[in-house]
Amino acid sequence: MSTKRVITYAEAINEALREEMKADPNVILLGEDIGAYGGVFKVTKGLLDEFGSDRVIDTPISETGFTGAGIGAAMTGMKPVVEIMWVDFTLVAMDQILNQAAKMTYMSGGQTKVPLVIRTQGGGGRGNAAQHSQSLETMFAHVPGLKVVVPSTPYDAKGLLKSSIREECPVIFIEHKMLYNQKGEVPSEEYFIPLGQADIKREGKDVTIVSLSRMVHFCLDAARELQNEGIEAEVIDLRTLVPLDLELVKKSVQKTHRLVIVHEATRSYGWGAEVAARIQEEAFDELDAPVLRVGAEDVPIPYNLNLEKEMLPQVRDIVDAARNALYLSV
Amino acid sequence: MGQLLQFFELGEQTWHGDQRKAEEAWRTMNLIRAFEEKCIELYKQGLMGGSLHSYIGQEAVATGVCMNLNTDDYITISYRGRGQAIAKGADPYKLFAEMLGRKDGYCKGKGGPMHIACRELGILGANGIVGAGIPIAVGAALTAKNKKTGQIALTFFGDGATNQGAFHEALNLAAVLKLPVVFVCENNLYAEMTPIKHSTLNEDLAERGAAYRIPSIVVDGNDVRAVHEATKTAVDRARSGEGPTLIEAKTYRLVGHMFGDPETYRTKEEVAEWRQKEPIKRFRQVCLDEKLLDEDRLDEIQNQIYKEIDTVAKRAMEADQPGMEEIFTDVY
The missing domain is CATH 3.40.50.970 (Thiamin diphosphate (ThDP)-binding fold, Pyr/PP domains)
Incomplete structure (x- = not known):
């Protein structure tokens, strides 16, 4: 134990x-x-x-x-x-x-x-x-x-x-x-987590949200807000980009039919584009809505804390994207 | 700085009567020359990809240096690196096969001329990026020191590499950690197509070693005996735990940076002058003057090598291409 x-x-x-x-x-x-x-x-x-x-x-x-x-x-x-x-x-x-x-x-x-x-x-x-x-x-x-x-x-x-x-x-x-x-x-007993296994941080049936690193916590906060509106978001933490566990994402999309990708990196040419492309290539028929991405604005990161916060993805942006994926008015 | 920077002078007794050493050096230098000449032939026939950076003219450096190394000592080399690989004991057949991109090559045809590596011989790899192998050799020296194996690491690079950050960072790190590594700068006077004097104000690049408090030796890189002796000091220092040494071997590339280089940056007269001072010609004279090897023995060895190179090159040309499955192996 x-x-x-x-x-x-x-x-x-x-x-x-x-x-x-x-x-x-x-x-x-x-x-x-x-x-x-x-x-x-x-x-x-x-x-x-x-x-x-x-x-x-x-x-x-x-x-x-x-x-x-x-x-x-x-x-x-x-x-x-x-x-x-x-x-x-x-x-x-x-x-x-x-x-x-x-x-x-x-x-x-x-x-x-x-x-x-x-x-x-x-x-x-x-x-x-x-x-x-x-x-x-x-x-x-x-x-x-x-x-x-x-x-x-x-x-x-x-x-x-x-x-x-x-x-x-x-x-x-x-x-x-x-x-x-x-x-x-963290258990005191020794354990290992193999590379290439994504992790479902929260189960849900309405929309899949894929993320990693700090943004996972933002996604979980967003999922709690969505829950208040009756939306059950599934939050997947990729944990490793290479190898990429696309199978878990596909499986989730087969259930939710909607995908939002969230990364702190700038949006353009980020890994979100790769995941979106792969999902449309391999699971197009499962999708009921376009795959949406939430990422930082395509600018260098400003020093001023207000500006920085505005350019980085926030919980509100994730909630909005999930609602969009469900064709709910934002 | 004065004591840290030395100009090596050959003692009169060097290799005196040592026929075994003379024969080894003569054999290796000729093997490198014959190999490189054959590569140009094969390249002209369109049998190789990419660019071919020949080592012709610098044979004394690789030969003299590697005569001091054990099989399990590590080396890193540059894209002009077949000479050093041969001097470290590489099999010409496997080298040709790699040049031709064949399955039997050292890297199964996936590395090519710029990336020759042989784990068993401690050849950690040739490098397509100028100066990049220098910190890697420092890391190999770190392993040797950490595991107390008695091995050393040695890195070959050109004059141009001494303007790269990697060179300076690696030297400083090796000096601070007192690692068993020897830095061998083959100064062939041209950094690709630019005379080194146009891009560097130091007359002697070895000053840059001294700047990091690394004992540094300038040596005539076209004299195989001098290179051997100067490097011996450096290798002994490394092996006995006294830290790194830098050797600047002053030499000359007798051919262009790569095959097809129009060599507009130097005169034909300059090249002709260096042809008189080239290492194989010079060492033949030394062997005769010092009665180390006679004319017949020198010719016999040379002819035998050229014949052998012909045979292995032919064999390599008949070797199989790698299978398409090789595209996806060895990635991680």
């Missing part, structure tokens, strides 16, 4: 790292300020003391350099977990991520595996402005060779990170800065 415990998203990630480092001496951490300082979001707190500076390595501010080193270490027998402090900074290391890590196995004809996890955090909501608030998961999902994990709860974050560290390929693991203090139930 599992023990019920409530811990934060940051603590859950810390536990996953600790457990995997204990289980496998090849797991090492690389990143900026992750050692004595414990990481800017305190995710790696205490790990330096426990595992020493050979395994928790503070690096210079050089994302290309230490991401590349993580790749080289992964190719030669280590299991590095590289922390890139903000997802926006991954752009500095994109050659290493997209040209090197993602393609090494294929280019070598399968000789080389790159069991590397890049942990980072993204998203807006606290006035970090245009270069510290982006949701860039689609960029990684667009390049074959990477798996992409975007967890929404402490439970999912822990189980998915533990699985990610045991993958044999590079995994981009994107946390959300607004979720680090969010609490949730």
